[in-house]
Amino acid sequence: MSKTVRACLLIIGNEILSGRTHDKNLPYLAEQLNELGVRLAETRVIPDITQTIIDTVNECRAKFDYVFTTGGIGPTHDDITSDCIAAAFGVPLDLNDEAVKMLRSNYANPDVDLNEARLRMARIPRGAELVENPVSKAPGYRMENVYVMAGVPMIMQAMFQGIKHQLVGGKPMLSGSVGGYIPEGMIAEVLGKIQDEFKNTDIGSYPFLREGKLGTTLVVRGEEQADVDAAVSRITDAIIGFGREVVADEPAS
Amino acid sequence: MSKTVRACLLIIGNEILSGRTHDKNLPYLAEQLNELGVRLAETRVIPDITQTIIDTVNECRAKFDYVFTTGGIGPTHDDITSDCIAAAFGVPLDLNDEAVKMLRSNYANPDVDLNEARLRMARIPRGAELVENPVSKAPGYRMENVYVMAGVPMIMQAMFQGIKHQLVGGKPMLSGSVGGYIPEGMIAEVLGKIQDEFKNTDIGSYPFLREGKLGTTLVVRGEEQADVDAAVSRITDAIIGFGREVVADEPAS
Known part of the structure; x- marks a missing residue:
């Protein structure tokens, strides 16, 4: 531990x-x-x-x-x-x-x-x-x-x-992220389920507005790269599942 | 009060x-x-x-x-x-x-x-x-x-x-400031004396670097405009007294 x-x-x-x-x-x-x-x-x-x-x-x-x-x-x-x-x-x-x-x-x-x-x-x-x-x-x-x-x-x-x-640290927090032109409120429910599934990660949801289009950046943080990658992949699939465009370079807020 | x-x-x-x-x-x-x-x-x-x-x-x-x-x-x-x-x-x-x-x-x-x-x-x-x-x-x-x-x-x-x-407030804090191409350490002593004299104000000192020249912004805050103005005026005189240039538009840090 x-x-x-x-x-x-x-x-x-x-x-x-x-x-x-x-x-x-x-x-x-x-x-x-x-x-x-x-x-x-x-x-x-x-x-x-x-x-x-x-x-x-x-x-x-x-x-x-x-x-x-x-x-x-x-x-x-x-x-x-x-x-x-x-x-x-x-x-x-x-x-x-x-x-x-x-x-x-x-x-x-x-x-x-x-x-x-x-x-x-x-x-x-x-x-x-x-x-x-x-x-x-x-x-x-x-x-x-x-x-x-x-x-x-x-x-x-x-x-x-x-x-x-x-400074003596523990394991560094790793992070991954994916953005999509999808409102937070549309992806919120499935996101909550993904969070429940990946309990070793913290998934954060951050809305953005770019060129008049509403989007959300999802940030996954965790100590294991495999967990982070898997959660990001599931979120990416969810965005695509809603027929929404994935943003390659989501803006930092 | x-x-x-x-x-x-x-x-x-x-x-x-x-x-x-x-x-x-x-x-x-x-x-x-x-x-x-x-x-x-x-x-x-x-x-x-x-x-x-x-x-x-x-x-x-x-x-x-x-x-x-x-x-x-x-x-x-x-x-x-x-x-x-x-x-x-x-x-x-x-x-x-x-x-x-x-x-x-x-x-x-x-x-x-x-x-x-x-x-x-x-x-x-x-x-x-x-x-x-x-x-x-x-x-x-x-x-x-x-x-x-x-x-x-x-x-x-x-x-x-x-x-x-x-929101129900008290008296707003008023502020004034003056900058000079003078290092903090040079004006510090006289500044301490001005602070002692103007006890109804808080004088803050903030160094800056502009175009390779070291300077200091002095910010005076207080509830009475007259106190603030008088302290700013005394600090301005002090900067000039050191033969240093006063900066009209000191940069915010």
């Missing part, structure tokens, strides 16, 4: 909740984790409020195998993630020598440019393991099962590439 | 957590709610798992003034939101006459086309108030402080336009 390894993403930042910034880290992390056999099981977007961050981190690190946070580790007053992580774990937030060294490497004239605000980025909860930031040097870190990463997608992605070898 | 009215968005669906579908409802809802003086205080993305949906709905409806859900109210087997809402409130899930009537209006030949699967969309928790769906007729609904809406953005938006007059 394979254990399902579950992760939670905490997106920290008022700018996401205000609608100003559109998160791009969720889809990236979801796909990367899936390849490693780790399921993104929940995501929370929370504001820059100390107690909310502390409580959410503590709840989620107990509940999930891995927690990833993005955002709030920059040099400005609104970057409070590290203070909150230290508080959540009940450890001091130290100026970390290794992190200072990393930061210095980012400046031609570190004695001038590495000012007090930038040094905030070298304050790391005691006991954490640093995560390299090849883009702008200010590191992320791992504290037990919590990975603290930057919010800027390019930096977040670089950090993730540096830690993914540490 | 104005009370802050807080809302939570629950995005329900495996397709968001797998990275396949990119949510577009959060930014829309955030901006719309803000105009009504309602703060989007948290968002959770949760999978199509019955107990998770029930528990999350119950936790969040107690914690926030309003809860909005998107997704999972279609005709297929993976649409389980209504079952979960009924269970969360401890009420039966009835076939709702008014909802059936709405659905019938969507079909030229309802006696044939309104099959059992489609009738699933007329199952509404007892006591709920329907929310019209001008696009595809299958309604959403309100159950106490929980609004249940479709996941398809076009439909979700139409539903929201139909219910927004019901």
Whole structure:
């Protein structure tokens, strides 16, 4: 029996909740984790409020195998993630020598440019393991099962590439899909029967509209390629059985 | 004293957590709610798992003034939101006459086309108030402080336009912003001081990279236009004080 390894993403930042910034880290992390056999099981977007961050981190690190946070580790007053992580774990937030060294490497004239605000980025909860930031040097870190990463997608992605070898996953979820110019409501009943038959898969149904024509994409996810393929094949037959056209390149929604 | 009215968005669906579908409802809802003086205080993305949906709905409806859900109210087997809402409130899930009537209006030949699967969309928790769906007729609904809406953005938006007059907000958050070709770490210290001075505002700092030049957008949010304007003006002076160029149209990230 394979254990399902579950992760939670905490997106920290008022700018996401205000609608100003559109998160791009969720889809990236979801796909990367899936390849490693780790399921993104929940995501929370929370504001820059100390107690909310502390409580959410503590709840989620107990509940999930891995927690990833993005955002709030920059040099400005609104970057409070590290203070909150230290508080959540009940450890001091130290100026970390290794992190200072990393930061210095980012400046031609570190004695001038590495000012007090930038040094905030070298304050790391005691006991954490640093995560390299090849883009702008200010590191992320791992504290037990919590990975603290930057919010800027390019930096977040670089950090993730540096830690993914540490993650221990279960079986990756495989997926297959088929689309058809058929309304959801027409295929729903037979789809439910196919789902009952293929209990080792999850079949998702997603409507689309293309060039004025209504269609549905059916996505089958499961741990065994044979199950996925068989279910996709049955769904394809069902679409054809209704006399409807199968779509080769169904659009992602 | 104005009370802050807080809302939570629950995005329900495996397709968001797998990275396949990119949510577009959060930014829309955030901006719309803000105009009504309602703060989007948290968002959770949760999978199509019955107990998770029930528990999350119950936790969040107690914690926030309003809860909005998107997704999972279609005709297929993976649409389980209504079952979960009924269970969360401890009420039966009835076939709702008014909802059936709405659905019938969507079909030229309802006696044939309104099959059992489609009738699933007329199952509404007892006591709920329907929310019209001008696009595809299958309604959403309100159950106490929980609004249940479709996941398809076009439909979700139409539903929201139909219910927004019901929402009672506090003072809307006003915002102003200024960008400059200045690194965050350079302006961070003075920015912290400006934040300390303008305690009625929240100042957010967001780095950007444009044409190879590093810059920062500073966003000031507050309930009073005068506070917002004064803080933006002070930040603008600070950028100029560093001899840096102010950006007229700073990019959204």
